[in-house]
Amino acid sequence: MTPTAAVHETPRADHQGRRERKKRRTREALVEAAFELFQEKGFDATTVEEIADAVDVSSRTFFRYFASKEEVVLTFQEEQFAAVLEELLARPAGEPVMTALRKTCVSVLRACEDGAFGFDPERFVCIQEMMESSPAVLGRSLEHGQKKQADLTRLIAQRMGVDPSTDLRPHVAAGAATCAFRSAFDAWAMGVTGDKRFSDVLAEIFRLLEEGINYPSKG
Structure with missing residues (x-):
């Protein structure tokens, strides 16, 4: 590369860097404004126009970053x-699959609840409240989980050293983890487990899965 070429490329790279930083700041500001409005007014009562106005941008700008209000929720x-x-x-290689999933999922959920590792606990609580009150948020959350299940299946198969195209076990394990989250949320939201935290309910459900669910019948 000639010195002349380097002189011409540096300003261009710096301009692109500034543009990307500005885009990140705008996106983060939209997310922050959206959650503030969700907490203040509720998800259904909040409009895209209000979120955009709070950041002093147009609705068109909002839709450059998100397809809908629900997509904002999914960022978390x-x-x-x-x-x-x-x-x-990062879990030990020899750890059984369901044990590794339990320890992983409960650890991350507790981090969300406690504000560890950069998670915002107020935002996490807001999402749980919206999932209880808004069918739209709950529907998008479930859809999101189903799409991500394929990624989890591949990682479990890698951990087991098997091919997910011929072995059903990674699919079962990933599906069980998804169902555990859903069951834990339902039980927690309905107050079935008293004043236990969401993460404690999830841990209990995973333990039940580890013990096996082929329960004996009454007869």
């Missing part, structure tokens, strides 16, 4: 799922 779940995959990769 994306972070949560990424943390689950990272944590699962």
Whole structure:
């Protein structure tokens, strides 16, 4: 590369860097404004226009970053799922699959509740409240989980050293983990487990899965 070429490329790279940083700041500001409004007014009562106005941008700008209000909510779940995959990769290689999933999922959920590892506990609580009150949020959350299950299946298969195209066990394990989250949320939201935290309910459900669910019948 000639000195002249380097002189011409540096300003361009710096401009692109500034543009990317500005885009990240705008996206983060939209997320922050959205959650503040969700907590203040509720998800259904909040409009895209109000979120955009809070950041002093147009609705068109909002839709450059998110397809809908529901997509804003999923940003937190994306972070949560990424943390689950990272944590699962770090679990001891010889640990049984369901045990590794329990320790991973409960650890990440507690981090969300406690504000550890950069998670926002107020935002986490807001999402749980919206899932209870808004069918739209709950529906998108479930859809999101189903899409991510394929990624979890691949990682479990890698951990087991099997091919998920011929072995059903990774699919069963990933499906069980997804069902555990859903069952834990339902039980926690309905108050079935008293004043236990969401993460404690999830831990209990995973332990039941580890013990086996082929329960004897009454007869």
